[in-house]
Amino acid sequence: MSTTVYFVRHAEPNYQNHDDAQRELTEKGLQVSIKVTEYLKDKGVHQIYSSPFKRAVDTIKHLSETLNLQIHQKEDFRERKIDNVWIEDFDSFVKQQWQNFAYKLKDGESLGEVQERQVRGLNELLVLHPNETIVVGSHGTALSTLINYYSPNFGLQEFQKIKSIFPFLVKFTFTQQTCLSVTLINILEDPVYEKSLV
Template structure:
């Protein structure tokens, strides 16, 4: 069995600098809290998008597990547009409704999904019977989940929390299931 935990980054302070946007204070607290979800779970590797908010979200977990975060651009957020958009949500809805189009100059759903699916297949190849964590982003994460289970889509993305953790399990390279990891208060 190979287990992949997808971690959507915690709340970040909004800025137009996608790359360097840090977590907010709330986000940092939530990232610390996330480590409790992994109590008793032995992790083998932690990967993350090179975007600062994704790295900062899995940083406390990496420290607790004694692992070094491996950055991989293949799991960074889908580029919706090179510049600012007047209406971000409307643009996201449009690209989800037209999977092979992106009139805003960024990646279409199809392109972004292909990128992350190839990376996951590569990771499954390299990490058989291991447990890995991937610090990533909402849109690209849901595109990955949708590839394995079409029930995940725009509506699901719209309700996705920050941070959020979903566990995907595979037997060899065969997808078994996706489940949400929740805090047991």
Template sequence: MPTRIVLVRHAQSVWPRLGVPDSDERPLSADGLASAQALVPRLVAFAPVAVLSSPQRRAVQTVEPTAEALGLPVTTWPTLREWESGLLPSSDWEAPYACSWANPSFAHGSGESLDELTVRAGKALARMAEEYPDATVVVGSHGTFLARALIAAGHHADWESSRAMPMPAIYEVMR
């Protein structure tokens, strides 16, 4: 049996401050915290042996209630963090994101290209399969990371599907 990886996009977070680098400590909003709690029955039903997460607070907070219900720790992996886009949060974020999806080898400034993110996500999926063979893991992460992880796992994702991804969202991949 392959490893089942349950990818969870974080719930609604507070908005980032515009024009300054995003904070790893940006939390979930009150609605996001309620959504994270509401995910517990769905995620517990997968019977995961581990709960992994991006170290960014909003991702951890999304899977933490599930980990607590299962009596498991949340193990953070830096490789699960959001796309290091090289962009500052702005009100016109969609145009540069669309540009990156149209040309995934392009990197903004010193940022990571989407192709590089896909490689990072694929390596993270491979590590999960190696460390948790024949088991299920729940993974808290971020929208762009999840979209590129889906691509790395051989599934379709594009700018429109990434842009439309709800908060939270759940996807399953087998490795």
């Protein structure tokens, strides 16, 4: 028996809204989120969790309504906090963070801190829901730190390949808390593209 967890990176957000917690999906993002439902509706999902941020919740809302399952919001799965101000040179900042998992701005989080709470949140789900299938609404950077934890070769270069894909999925399988496999899934391609990392 194994536990399967599908993390869903949110669909396209409205970057004109600088409020990270309340940033909504674009109209395109809302439409594309239906593809998440199409892919996951027959996977035998038992539980749905999400980052509390609006764009993550909204990406899996159609799935939750289709399956008649409640979305449980979990703070550990929120996106990395960059700072209390909007930064313009985002690419340089991202590069520094991936080069040094302890690097952070004054009021922000390091990737190491983000990774720690992602793993903590996931381990709690593995204890609560053994041998079930779980969906988690997530974010690009937060999810990438989780991939890196189980597949350390996943770094900046790999992150840059997926950072513009909205949404994408990552499937983790576990026996108890031992990770058996990590699979990247691009549901926007036809046929669906899957790549095994572990």
